[in-house]
Amino acid sequence: MRHFGLFLLYTIFIVFSLSLTPSKSETCEKGDSRSQRYLLYDVNPGEGFNLRRDVYVRIANLARRLSEADNWVLVLPPWGRLYHWKNARHGEYYPWGSFFDIKSLSKWTPVIEFEDYIKAEGPKIQEAYMLQHYVEGWNGEWVVKYDIRPCLEQHSFRQNSDGSWQGTAWGTNIRVGNFSCLSIQGEASTLIPLITQKDEIRSILVTRAETVLHDEYGGKRYWAARRSMRFAEHLRLEAAKFRAEFLHSDDVSDKTEVTDDWRDFKPKRGTAIGGPYLSVHLRRRDFIYARGNEIPSLKKAAKQLKALLEAKELQDVYIATDAPLEEFAELKDLMEPYKVHQFDPSPEFFDRWGDGGVAIVDQIICAHARYFTGSYESTFSFRIQEEREIMGFPVETTFNRLCGKKAECEQPAKWKIVY
Numbered sequence: 001m002r003h004f005g006l007f008l009l010y011t012i013f014i015v016f017s018l019s020l021t022p023s024k025s026e027t028c029e030k031g032d033s034r035s036q037r038y039l040l041y042d043v044n045p046g047e048g049f050n051l052r053r054d055v056y057v058r059i060a061n062l063a064r065r066l067s068e069a070d071n072w073v074l075v076l077p078p079w080g081r082l083y084h085w086k087n088a089r090h091g092e093y094y095p096w097g098s099f100f101d102i103k104s105l106s107k108w109t110p111v112i113e114f115e116d117y118i119k120a121e122g123p124k125i126q127e128a129y130m131l132q133h134y135v136e137g138w139n140g141e142w143v144v145k146y147d148i149r150p151c152l153e154q155h156s157f158r159q160n161s162d163g164s165w166q167g168t169a170w171g172t173n174i175r176v177g178n179f180s181c182l183s184i185q186g187e188a189s190t191l192i193p194l195i196t197q198k199d200e201i202r203s204i205l206v207t208r209a210e211t212v213l214h215d216e217y218g219g220k221r222y223w224a225a226r227r228s229m230r231f232a233e234h235l236r237l238e239a240a241k242f243r244a245e246f247l248h249s250d251d252v253s254d255k256t257e258v259t260d261d262w263r264d265f266k267p268k269r270g271t272a273i274g275g276p277y278l279s280v281h282l283r284r285r286d287f288i289y290a291r292g293n294e295i296p297s298l299k300k301a302a303k304q305l306k307a308l309l310e311a312k313e314l315q316d317v318y319i320a321t322d323a324p325l326e327e328f329a330e331l332k333d334l335m336e337p338y339k340v341h342q343f344d345p346s347p348e349f350f351d352r353w354g355d356g357g358v359a360i361v362d363q364i365i366c367a368h369a370r371y372f373t374g375s376y377e378s379t380f381s382f383r384i385q386e387e388r389e390i391m392g393f394p395v396e397t398t399f400n401r402l403c404g405k406k407a408e409c410e411q412p413a414k415w416k417i418v419y
Contacts, residue, residue, distance in 0.1 A: 037070060037203070038121065039063050039066065039074050040077070040117070040169075040203065040204065041205070043208070043209055045080075047210060048082055048084055049085075050379035050383045053379075054382075055209050055210045057214070057229075058214050059074065059206075060105070060109050060111075060225040061189075061215055061221050061225050062189055062212075062215075063110075064221070065192060066192065066195065069196075070196070073110040073111065073112055075113075076111055078093035078096075079093065079096070080092070080094075080170060082356075084322065085355035087350070098356065099232055100229055104228050104262055107262065108225050121203060123172055123173060124175045124177075124203075125176050125205045126176075127180075128157065128204070129179075129206050129207070130180075130207045131182050131184050131206060132153065132183050133185070135149070142185070144186035145185050146185070146191070146194065148180050148182060155167075159179075164177055165178070182194070189215050190212065218415055218416075218418065219418060226386060227262045227263075227390055239343075239360075239365050239368075242361070242365060246316075247275050247277045247316055247341065248276055249274075249275025249277065253273075253275075254368055255271055255272050255273045256368055268392060269416075270394045272391045272394075273370065274371070274393060274397070275369055276314060278308055278316070278371050278372075278373075279317070279318040279365065279368075279369030279372045280301075280318070280372070280373050281362075281366060281372075281375055281381045282321040282331075283380070283381075284323040284327060285323070285324075287376075291376055291404075292404070293406075294377070294403075294404040295375065295376065296402050298327060298334060299334060301331065302331060302335050304403065305373075305402075308371065312370060312371050315339055316338070317335065317340055318342070318365050318366060320365070320366050320380075321342075343362055345361070363384050366384045367388050367391065372388060372393075373401055374400065376402075381412075385399055385412065390417060395416070399412045399413070
């Protein structure tokens with residue numbers, strides 16, 4: 001009896017102790033910081049805003065795969081001065097929340113701002129890799145692989161006497177435990193064995209992330225990550241205000257209302273009508289030289305837009321363009337008697353959200369039009385077409401572009417949404 005009593009007391013103690021110990025799943029759900037692991041990434045400084053958004057989709061899907069197996073979170077790289085952001089102040093960085101809905105992004109894969117990473121971990125990263133292509137190319141045979149190789153380009157990291165590295169990331173001095181250049185040929189998921197090979201590594205930075213490809217471009221995971229990239233509410237409200245005031249457009253009339261959660265929003269194609277206006281993205285500046293045969297002159301652009309307005313029985317055209325002010329004024333004269341509209345931000349709006357905010361308002365307004373036409377091989381146009389696919393616009397009102405020197409030209413590929 002004495003032994004039985006001791007056994008009973010011991011059993012009660014063990015059961016009580018276990019009841020106080022959280023399960024592994026409970027710990028993960030609460031975001032146990034001790035087990036948290038961080039994936040940071042960056043893109044070639046010369047890449048523009050909309051290509052960077054495409055790279056985000058690649059890395060977000062990599063982070064999603066990592067988070068399905070372990071407690072990984074994706075750290076969002078701040079937006080610095082980009083090539084097309086002519087008025088950005090030197091050294092100024094915008095967090096992702098300036099342009100995108102962070103809660104919406106997190107519904108696909110866990111994300112945090114870089115500033116929150118610094119608060120949690122300090123200015124240090126355990127391992128960093130700069131991605132690069134193989135110097136010998138792929139020799140006509142595509143093989144998925146990666147290798148530590150000598151660096152092919154200059155980088156911002158310098159080795160300290162103790163073997164660690166020092167560098168600058170988004171205006172912050174960062175200490176890195178180990179830095180290497182990685183020649184790689186493959187999709188984003190090719191990096192998974194490298195990232196997960198050491199359990200003790202809790203923070204990894206991958207720079208030049210544009211080097212890796214999409215795992216399934218145009219597939220379900222591609223569109224899930226892309227659909228999660230909803231714009232920040234303050235920018236959506238600014239665009240809605242402009243649409244209502246100048247273009248007689250609102251979401252109820254245009255049938256472009258969306259649900260609060262993107263995961264619940266799967267409209268049938270053709271349900272969205274759009275506001276009673278034509279929208280166009282007209283690239284100028286460097287595209288005139290880089291793609292001269294495919295970009296129309298102002299006179300030819302006006303001729304095509306007038307024909308579209310007449311065919312669609314519309315009187316208003318919204319123009320998103322990087323053209324200098326004098327070119328826009330010339331185009332506006334060429335478009336008479338039609339009404340030409342352009343978003344002109346207030347000084348307060350511009351001071352707070354900059355060129356990036358203006359670009360997104362442009363895209364939102366273009367995406368809500370009755371009919372959209374873009375520019376040849378422009379990622380800005382691509383992103384608008386994706387927004388229209390997400391809202392359920394007809395294909396024929398979405399995948400269009402202006403012709404250059406030729407009277408007729410091949411229209412964009414139709415990348416249809418997959419749920």
